[in-house]
Amino acid sequence: KAGVTQTPRYLIKTRGQQVTLSCSPISGHRSVSWYQQTPGQGLQFLFEYFSETQRNKGNFPGRFSGRQFSNSRSEMNVSTLELGDSALYLCASSLYDNEKLFFGSGTQLSVL
């Protein structure tokens, strides 16, 4: 089985712009979670989608949004980018709740 695929691998944006990140989960996995990773902060939970519905959301502002398509692929959007949004954004899929998460390689976002 192919692993979790995230595109693009790197992104450079300027403040005020918006960005869309993509994640394709492992075939058969219906749950997709997004995490933000910054040095010293670990992995911060953004949100989780299951069967095209957002089931859970972390403590991030409304500028962070996402969606999931019928094929379980997910996108994450960040609007009005701020310098502090620079981070590695990781997507993870799982087969069931409370089960092993499989992570993608992440998208490294730099906001200038």
Add this chain to the structure above:
Amino acid sequence: GENVEQHPSTLSVQEGDSAVIKCTYSDSASNYFPWYKQELGKRPQLIIDIRSNVGEKKDQRIAVTLNKTAKHFSLHITETQPEDSAVYFCAASIMEYGNKLVFGAGTILRVKS
């Protein structure tokens, strides 16, 4: 994450020694506790996990212990090797987030040869 605290933030050990990383959590309903290893420039990968109905689990040189009463769990690595050098993250399922995983801030483990 604020629901999971991890210590220490960095740990240096000599090759062959043991390493212990500890995490505490706040949600008494948490029932799943995985540990992830992230090597430099790579994705986090699960190395071991434990559920609340078990107190200890071992897999070769790594083991995890869970104390539900005290709400803490630990990762133990014995006979450390240079390839164990990485960032290790603990996590706990948190009801506030629909039982999703909340991660600790990570521990940078350096194994000196």
